[in-house]
Every structure is written in structure tokens, then in C-alpha cells.
Amino acid sequence: MRRRLPPLTTLRPFEATARLGSFTQAARELSLTQGAVSQQVRNLEDFLGVRLFERHARRLDLSEAGRQFYASARRALDDLERSTARIVARGARETVTLTTMPTLATVWLMPRLSSFTSLHPDIDLRLMTSIEPADLHAGGVDVAIRVGKLPGRSYRRDRAHIDLVMTERWDGIVADPLFPDALVPVASQALLAAGPPIATAADVLQYPLIHTVSRQRAWQDWFQAHGLAFHPRADAPEFGHFFISMQAALEGMGIALVPELIYHYARQQSTNLTAAWLPAVRSAGEYYVLTHESQDTSPAVQAVRQWLGEQAGATRAQHGLDDSV
Incomplete structure (x- = not known):
């Protein structure tokens, strides 16, 4: 059966224009002239019988038909790109x-x-x-x-x-x-031995709390799960990743809140790291x-x-x- 497909030479110019929102930028990416890109898009519109773009003085907007066709064109080109990469690499490691x-x-x-x-x-x-x-x-x-x-x-x-x-x-x-994913507060054995005892979740508030940038609400949610209000201090230590936060906890800077999975593996490296309070709070x-x-x-x-x-x-x-x- 013969496929009824648009001219395949029009797909890349259309996809690039739709993605970048500009004939000029699409032409630069494809190493074509702006006129060539614009013409290919017009050819595609003529084939489909609809306008794919709403053309304004200073911008291009996809029409409703354009948005639908762009989603299909992008999936098709993505799939072709991946298949091409696999075939080219076939036979190699x-x-x-x-x-x-x-x-x-x-x-x-x-x-x-x-x-x-x-x-x-x-x-x-x-x-x-x-x-x-x-x-x-x-x-x-x-x-x-x-x-x-x-x-x-x-x-x-x-x-x-x-x-x-x-x-x-x-x-x-x-x-x-x-x-x-479940969060557990961890600290060094030395810090907990030298500080006040932790008999309830509220007792964790007696220690400096270490924050991790990627989980800004972690401590707030942890205390809320235990029915407690929490107001973070402006001077609380904060680090970019859980690994660094755990290192800070090991060095006695305070209590860090980390995923339980990560805590288990950190414990294998240092028995000085311990859970300040259990059970963990599910995410x-x-x-x-x-x-x-x-x-x-x-x-x-x-x-x-x-x-x-x-x-x-x-x-x-x-x-x-x-x-x-």
C-alpha cells in the first residue's frame, strides 16, 4: 500500500522552525538560507492544506494544527535519530x-x-x-x-x-x-553522645539541622509527619548533595536528613554514622x-x-x- 506522506524534505525545516520559533534560527541550525526554510514550510502547508504557523510581524506562533503536527514530527525525527545512531554503531562495542x-x-x-x-x-x-x-x-x-x-x-x-x-x-x-524513598535523620555517634538525649522526634530540634539544596522542604515535611511545626533558621548549614550533607553530619556539624537507602550504604563505610530517630518518613x-x-x-x-x-x-x-x- 502506498503511503500518503508529506515531502520528507519539509520535516526538518518545519521541526526546527517550530522548536526555535524563527525561520532565521532554523536556517542557521540547518545551514540553509532563510528563504529556503520558509519555502519548505510553505510546501508542507500546501500539502497538508492548513496553516501550521500564525505569522506576526515579530514572531511566529504554531497554529492548533501546527502544534499537533509538530508533536508527531518531533517523535518521528527523534526515533529516526536513535535508529540511525544504533545502525551506524552496529558491529562496534x-x-x-x-x-x-x-x-x-x-x-x-x-x-x-x-x-x-x-x-x-x-x-x-x-x-x-x-x-x-x-x-x-x-x-x-x-x-x-x-x-x-x-x-x-x-x-x-x-x-x-x-x-x-x-x-x-x-x-x-x-x-x-x-x-x-524514605527520609531518616542521621548524625555522628560522637555528636549524639555529647548532646541532649533524643527520646522523641521533637528532641531533634535541640541540635543544628543540616539542609540539602535538592530537598528544600525535607525537614519541614519530616517534622510535619510527626505532628510538629518547624521553622528553619537562616544560619542553618546547607549543602548541594546528600553525600556532602552526610559528610557534614559525620564531622559533627549537626543532624542531616537523607534517604534511608543512602544511609544504609554510608553506614557500611563508617559505623560512626547513626540514625538519630526512626522510623524513616516515606516520601x-x-x-x-x-x-x-x-x-x-x-x-x-x-x-x-x-x-x-x-x-x-x-x-x-x-x-x-x-x-x-
Whole structure:
């Protein structure tokens, strides 16, 4: 059956113009003249019989039809780009790019990478760290580990907020659960031995509290879960990542609030770190492995996805991590 498709030469100029909002910028990106880009867009509009842009004196706006067609064109070009990269690399050692949060990479993922290499010597697993939303459509990242809320899933009001955004584009995303997220206050044994006893959650307020930038509301939510009000001090120490906050707690600067999973692995490195109060407070979100559905045909990506699931299962069993926390 003959396909009724628009001229394929018009798709890249249209997609670039829609994404950048400018014929001029699209022409610069594609190394074409502005007139050539504008003409290709007009050719596409003539083929479709609709206006894809509302043209104003100083700007371009996508029409309703343009917005719908842009979403389809972008998905198609993204898929072609990924397929092209896989075919070009076929026969060579395959590379999978994995992005995860810095602290999780340090305390959980890095110590396990040698086992993946032993199982899959033909796959080069490249690790990147970031807390920014993962972009699994652009082609630069194959697998992402992020923590946050799953779209459409409801969470109890008493659970701690997760301010991080896992991804800004959920179309085509496959999310595999790794671990629940629960927060636990940790401190050095020496600090707690020298300070007032902690018999209730309220007693934690007698100590300096260490904050982590990526979870601004963590302490507020933790105290709220225990029925307590909390007003942070302006001079409270604050650090960029949980790993640094835990180091500050180990050095006796105060009590840090960190994910329970990370605490368990930090305890293996230093028995001086201890939980100041238990049980942990469950968060409104979980850790997930994110991939794009187009990667279902990539054996290398699926090998990474399966290995991460197996490692997470072993971790949940070892530390009793489950949704009942």
C-alpha cells in the first residue's frame, strides 16, 4: 500500500522552525538560507492544506494544527535519530549512557559497576551525574535513574515532598520502579553522645539541622509527619548533595536528613554514622529507571535495564525496603 506522506524534505525545516520559533534560527541550525526554510514550510502547508504557523510581524506562533503536527514530527525525527545512531554503531562495542543523581552514583551504583562489566564486556556503560530532568528524547541519554512522582499516581498527604522533576517529556517513557524513598535523620555517634538525649522526634530540634539544596522542604515535611511545626533558621548549614550533607553530619556539624537507602550504604563505610530517630518518613515518590520505548529493540539498553532491576531487588531484600515504610 502506498503511503500518503508529506515531502520528507519539509520535516526538518518545519521541526526546527517550530522548536526555535524563527525561520532565521532554523536556517542557521540547518545551514540553509532563510528563504529556503520558509519555502519548505510553505510546501508542507500546501500539502497538508492548513496553516501550521500564525505569522506576526515579530514572531511566529504554531497554529492548533501546527502544534499537533509538530508533536508527531518531533517523535518521528527523534526515533529516526536513535535508529540511525544504533545502525551506524552496529558491529562496534555498544555504548549506553546512563545518568543518575550524584549521591546515588557514589554510594550505590559505582560499587556495582564492575559486576556489570563482568557480565557484559561488550557494553561500554558511560555514567553521568545530574539532578536535572532527564531528556530521553534528544538522543544523548539512553537510561536515567531519577527520583520523584510518577504521573497520575496519587500519594498520601503526609508523605515528604520531592521537589525534583524526573523528566519534562513523558511521552514514550517507560518507568521501572527501583526503590521507595524514605527520609531518616542521621548524625555522628560522637555528636549524639555529647548532646541532649533524643527520646522523641521533637528532641531533634535541640541540635543544628543540616539542609540539602535538592530537598528544600525535607525537614519541614519530616517534622510535619510527626505532628510538629518547624521553622528553619537562616544560619542553618546547607549543602548541594546528600553525600556532602552526610559528610557534614559525620564531622559533627549537626543532624542531616537523607534517604534511608543512602544511609544504609554510608553506614557500611563508617559505623560512626547513626540514625538519630526512626522510623524513616516515606516520601511522595520513588526511584525509577527511565528509558524510551524506542529502546525496547536495543539489546544493550535492555541489558542495563535488567541489571539495574536485579541490583535494586537485591538491595530491597537486603535492607527491607518496600512500600510499607
